[in-house]
Amino acid sequence: MIDSDALTKRYDGRSVLHDVSFRCEPGTVTGFLGPNGAGKTTTLRVLCGLSEPDTGRATVLGGSYRDLPNPAHRVGVLLDASAQHPGRRGREVLAVSAQTIGVPERRVDDLLERVGLDRAAARKRVRQYSLGMRQRLGLAHALLGDPEVLILDEPANGLDPEGMRWMRGLLRDFADRGGTVLLSSHLLGEVQAIADRIVIIGAGRIVAQGASDDLLAGAGTLVSAADHARLALALRSAGLDARPTGDGGLVVDASPEAVGRAALQGGVALTHLGPAEGAGLESLYFELTTEEAA
Amino acid sequence: MSAATIAHPAALAPRSLERPGLARLTAVELRKMTDTRAGFWLQLAVAALTVVVVGAACLFAHPEDQTLRSMLAIAVAPASILLPIVGILLVTSEWSQRTGMVTFALVPRRGRVMAAKLLASVVLSLVALALCVVVAVVGTAVASPGLDHTWALPIGLLGQHVVSLGTGMISGVALGAALLASAPAIVCQFALPLAWAIAGRVAGLDTIVHWLDPTSSLAPMTEHLMDATEWARAGTTLALWMVLPLLIGLWRIQRGEIR
Numbered sequence: 001m002i003d004s005d006a007l008t009k010r011y012d013g014r015s016v017l018h019d020v021s022f023r024c025e026p027g028t029v030t031g032f033l034g035p036n037g038a039g040k041t042t043t044l045r046v047l048c049g050l051s052e053p054d055t056g057r058a059t060v061l062g063g064s065y066r067d068l069p070n071p072a073h074r075v076g077v078l079l080d081a082s083a084q085h086p087g088r089r090g091r092e093v094l095a096v097s098a099q100t101i102g103v104p105e106r107r108v109d110d111l112l113e114r115v116g117l118d119r120a121a122a123r124k125r126v127r128q129y130s131l132g133m134r135q136r137l138g139l140a141h142a143l144l145g146d147p148e149v150l151i152l153d154e155p156a157n158g159l160d161p162e163g164m165r166w167m168r169g170l171l172r173d174f175a176d177r178g179g180t181v182l183l184s185s186h187l188l189g190e191v192q193a194i195a196d197r198i199v200i201i202g203a204g205r206i207v208a209q210g211a212s213d214d215l216l217a218g219a220g221t222l223v224s225a226a227d228h229a230r231l232a233l234a235l236r237s238a239g240l241d242a243r244p245t246g247d248g249g250l251v252v253d254a255s256p257e258a259v260g261r262a263a264l265q266g267g268v269a270l271t272h273l274g275p276a277e278g279a280g281l282e283s284l285y286f287e288l289t290t291e292e293a294a
Numbered sequence: 295m296s297a298a299t300i301a302h303p304a305a306l307a308p309r310s311l312e313r314p315g316l317a318r319l320t321a322v323e324l325r326k327m328t329d330t331r332a333g334f335w336l337q338l339a340v341a342a343l344t345v346v347v348v349g350a351a352c353l354f355a356h357p358e359d360q361t362l363r364s365m366l367a368i369a370v371a372p373a374s375i376l377l378p379i380v381g382i383l384l385v386t387s388e389w390s391q392r393t394g395m396v397t398f399a400l401v402p403r404r405g406r407v408m409a410a411k412l413l414a415s416v417v418l419s420l421v422a423l424a425l426c427v428v429v430a431v432v433g434t435a436v437a438s439p440g441l442d443h444t445w446a447l448p449i450g451l452l453g454q455h456v457v458s459l460g461t462g463m464i465s466g467v468a469l470g471a472a473l474l475a476s477a478p479a480i481v482c483q484f485a486l487p488l489a490w491a492i493a494g495r496v497a498g499l500d501t502i503v504h505w506l507d508p509t510s511s512l513a514p515m516t517e518h519l520m521d522a523t524e525w526a527r528a529g530t531t532l533a534l535w536m537v538l539p540l541l542i543g544l545w546r547i548q549r550g551e552i553r
Contacts (some may be wrong), residue, residue, distance in 0.1 A: 045551075045552075048399050049399075049402045050395060050550070061505070065402060067402075069312055071399065072400050073311050077399045079395050080392065080395060081397065082392070083391070085387065085391040086391070096326060096329065097316065099315060099325065100319065100322045100401065101400055103384050125331065224309050
């Protein structure tokens with residue numbers, strides 16, 4: 001179980017986390033979604049005791065991470081797959097950590113096999129690893145102590161579609177056995193594919209969170225018209241809030257019927273009218289990422 | 295390999311969840327010094343250079359300088375220059391290679407990691423000195439200058455060698471911890487004592503310099519049995535060059551961000 005309670009942090013007067021609160025329950029995979037620089041990594045680093053929040057409290061399994069006597073046996077962490085000494089062999093990376101946390105070295109070979117790194121790959125130095133291989137090594141590293149909680153920063157980054165499916169299966173299986181998974185990503189599709197809960201962060205603030213199904217179903221209506229400006233005007237005069245999606249449509253916080261009426265009132269011919277489904281989340285995320293680009 | 299043996303988070307069997315002991319952490323730090331390509335070659339370079347300098351002394355030194363005592367003083371030269379660098383890298387590589395994120399996630403009590411690094415430094419210094427003694431003994435036997443005191447080596451001098459190599463490497467760890475960056479730490483390791491000595495001469499502060507200059511006040515350690523004043527000078531020098539950076543480094547690491 002992971003509990004982030006009102007975390008706030010500033011670097012050089014710039015607010016990087018503001019009142020970040022969320023919980024991850026056993027048996028779930030939580031996707032921590034946000035554009036680059038939104039505060040995902042900082043939050044995860046605070047959870048793992050590598051960084052101190054200015055205010056607020058982060059707990060893992062009911063206590064502070066730094067108070068866990070031998071944390072790797074309770075919490076598996078992958079914060080940056082590239083943060084490994086390039087001159088060390090892949091197997092040795094795991095063996096050193098296995099020795100540190102006191103697990104037998106044969107488990108290293110089991111895990112290498114489990115994450116799909118064969119003997120030749122295990123003998124290579126990390127310098128020669130692709131990003132995908134580093135992610136697999138990092139995941140093996142996180143699983144080394146047979147933990148109950150996994151905290152993974154961008155674990156799907158660099159994986160091919162086959163690797164993505166493999167990771168989804170592995171994390172699903174981990175959660176189904178009662179484990180808690182928190183993984184970050186800047187790609188909505190990635191999170192949609194893996195997570196059953198989603199927490200969205202933008203510019204250091206949590207902007208939405210909930211079960212993936214709820215967020216994706218999203219109350220609301222997706223509507224579009226050839227005359228975009230007139231549609232927007234019609235919705236506004238009907239008192240309906242509308243947000244643009246990435247591809248020219250509008251997401252409205254109202255039923256399709258209410259939106260249809262507004263269009264009729266405004267005399268706009270619609271090209272599309274239907275429940276928003278994923279589009280609400282997509283448009284929210286689109287706004288976040290374009291704000292960041294602006 | 296079945297999945298059940300790898301991930302059964304819900305069915306946690308009782309097992310060793312206690313804090314890793316310092317002995318184990320020290321062993322891990324020693325392993326990390328030699329299991330990378332750079333670390334391996336650095337250690338090998340120390341060993342090879344020791345053999346080379348003693349070999350050269352066998353061939354070219356004056357018989358008076360071929361006694362065990364002299365041979366040992368020559369043998370420790372490569373280690374006393376390179377071990378501080380090993381000490382620097384032992385700390386700074388955690389930042390430059392960013393392995394600190396793994397190290398301090400596995401052992402969140404950062405002071406314990408640093409204690410293990412210091413203990414590992416002491417162990418490595420002792421191993422290096424043992425190697426130097428062996429090479430020096432072989433060198434002396436080969437050269438056999440045939441003097442009365444060929445094999446004379448006061449135990450106190452051997453002890454001073456231990457202190458010299460050990461504090462040298464710990465100073466490296468301290469400098470690495472204070473600066474948390476490899477290149478500046480290595481430059482400081484060589485440039486600062488030099489700059490200090492020169493500055494002292496220019497400003498005419500020789501008295502102070504004597505008490506704080508590593509080049510002059512630590513040199514007697516490998517040369518002869520030191521008297522009380524020399525020990526006092528070595529002590530004040532080490533306080534400035536080893537203890538102070540170590541305290542700064544521990545403070546920085548304890549409360550800083552690990553990136």
